[in-house]
Amino acid sequence: MTSQSTSDTIITARGLTKQFTVKRTRVDAVTDLDLDVARGELVAFLGPNGAGKSTSLRMLTTLLPPTRGTAVVAGHDIAGDPAAVRRRIGYIGQGTSGGNNQRVRDELLSQGAFYGMSRRDTARRADELLESLDLAPLAKRTVMGLSGGQKRRLDIALGLIHSPSLLFLDEPSTGLDPQSRANLWQHILDLREQHGTTIFVTTHYLEEADQFAERVLVMDHGRVIVDDTAVSLKTTLAGDVITLGFDGGPDARGAADAIARAREVAARQLEGNAGEVTSAAAGAVGGRPGGASYRAPRSGEAMGGQPGGATNPASRTGDAGATATQRLELVVDHGDRVLPVLLRELDASGITVTSAALRRPTLDDVFLALTGRSLRDEGETTASAASTGAPADPTTATAPTTATASAPERVSA
Ligand SMILES: Nc1ncnc2c1ncn2[C@@H]1O[C@H](COP(=O)(O)OP(=O)(O)OP(=O)(O)O)[C@@H](O)[C@H]1O
Numbered sequence: 001m002t003s004q005s006t007s008d009t010i011i012t013a014r015g016l017t018k019q020f021t022v023k024r025t026r027v028d029a030v031t032d033l034d035l036d037v038a039r040g041e042l043v044a045f046l047g048p049n050g051a052g053k054s055t056s057l058r059m060l061t062t063l064l065p066p067t068r069g070t071a072v073v074a075g076h077d078i079a080g081d082p083a084a085v086r087r088r089i090g091y092i093g094q095g096t097s098g099g100n101n102q103r104v105r106d107e108l109l110s111q112g113a114f115y116g117m118s119r120r121d122t123a124r125r126a127d128e129l130l131e132s133l134d135l136a137p138l139a140k141r142t143v144m145g146l147s148g149g150q151k152r153r154l155d156i157a158l159g160l161i162h163s164p165s166l167l168f169l170d171e172p173s174t175g176l177d178p179q180s181r182a183n184l185w186q187h188i189l190d191l192r193e194q195h196g197t198t199i200f201v202t203t204h205y206l207e208e209a210d211q212f213a214e215r216v217l218v219m220d221h222g223r224v225i226v227d228d229t230a231v232s233l234k235t236t237l238a239g240d241v242i243t244l245g246f247d248g249g250p251d252a253r254g255a256a257d258a259i260a261r262a263r264e265v266a267a268r269q270l271e272g273n274a275g276e277v278t279s280a281a282a283g284a285v286g287g288r289p290g291g292a293s294y295r296a297p298r299s300g301e302a303m304g305g306q307p308g309g310a311t312n313p314a315s316r317t318g319d320a321g322a323t324a325t326q327r328l329e330l331v332v333d334h335g336d337r338v339l340p341v342l343l344r345e346l347d348a349s350g351i352t353v354t355s356a357a358l359r360r361p362t363l364d365d366v367f368l369a370l371t372g373r374s375l376r377d378e379g380e381t382t383a384s385a386a387s388t389g390a391p392a393d394p395t396t397a398t399a400p401t402t403a404t405a406s407a408p409e410r411v412s413a
Pocket residue numbers: 020021022027028029030047048049050051052053054055056384385386388389390391393396397398399
């Protein structure tokens with residue numbers, strides 16, 4: 001491809017595809033990746049294990065030839081002039097610096113020599129990076145003796161030695177404790193602020209993407225399924241989650257009754273507020289042990305096949321049996337406005353609410369809304385990665401488990 005990228009675009013990919021063949025079976029690792037990244041952007045690339053993130057990164061960084069498709073990265077075609085691309089980018093794979101006997105500063109000097117930099121320039125740049133990444137006191141230590149967080153900071157210094165304008169980071173913070181993660185991110189953000197470096201980062205930590213990236217790409221089964229800001233994704237694709245608690249008294253039946261009545265009140269209430277609360281006509285989506293879910297339909301979204309989009313919640317009573325059900329969960333738009341109205345209504349109906357919580361949606365809720373699966377569901381995702389029979393490759397190996405609490409089970413509309 002001739003360079004189509006404008007001076008404001010640092011990555012342009014069109015139809016980038018990678019297929020592997022494992023035991024005569026085709027593995028579609030990445031399919032038709034189209035991507036435009038502007039200079040200076042911080043893009044987070046999310047997706048479960050085996051989604052195709054590392055393969056995408058490895059194609060964009062010229063480490064892996066695409067099966068088809070094209071990309072211009074840092075002004076050069078990845079197939080036509082891979083050496084020119086490599087000179088202009090930094091790539092920090094999963095666990096780049098291993099344990100070796102080289103001292104930290106010498107490791108940086110070797111890296112500079114690898115890029116053909118003069119000794120003087122390399123030494124100056126190495127000292128600059130040691131300073132800015134808080135590695136100066138460790139300059140004479142051997143790489144082998146560094147902690148996980150220190151090694152990752154060294155990885156970043158190694159990736160930046162030749163002052164690339166574009167830095168690819170593959171799960172930079174995986175395996176680090178929360179403090180080292182926060183520290184690492186602070187360094188990444190500082191570097192970006194000082195040098196305007198474009199950063200393209202894959203991460204399993206949804207909170208990191210949420211907090212730091214201005215743009216989030218989510219990949220699933222080799223395809224990008226969304227590309228937007230975190231705020232916009234959460235606003236348009238996931239709703240606020242209201243959880244109400246009920247005390248059913250000494251017997252389980254009391255709680256079940258309270259839940260059943262609360263469901264009716266909530267459905268009525270949300271329906272009644274459809275004008276005020278954007279597209280929040282309620283629809284029941286079935287129940288689950290320990291709680292019930294209502295899914296507020298988006299504008300134009302049909303629910304339950306009934307005029308007006310509302311189904312009768314009472315018609316699906318999966319959780320309204322005589323179990324000790326004490327929570328009701330509702331997914332709605334504008335939860336902050338819905339919650340007080342709902343509480344007043346329940347109170348007026350003589351239903352005692354013992355606790356109420358409003359949770360803003362997370363990126364995991366977005367993934368759940370899009371795919372019906374949780375991004376944190378390690379069991380499912382690890383199995384899907386393993387099922388392809390990919391050979392053990394340190395740069396594509398399944399990442400260590402990073403999930404925290406699993407997302408609430410929810411039946412989507
Ligand atoms: N060298 C390879 N040979 C065969 N299959 C491969 C190879 N590398 C990756 N794959 C397969 O391609 C798919 C995408 O893998 P990839 O490593 O890109 O996913 P990922 O999203 O980066 O996952 P993770 O989060 O675990 O790093 C997976 O099914 C994987 O098993």
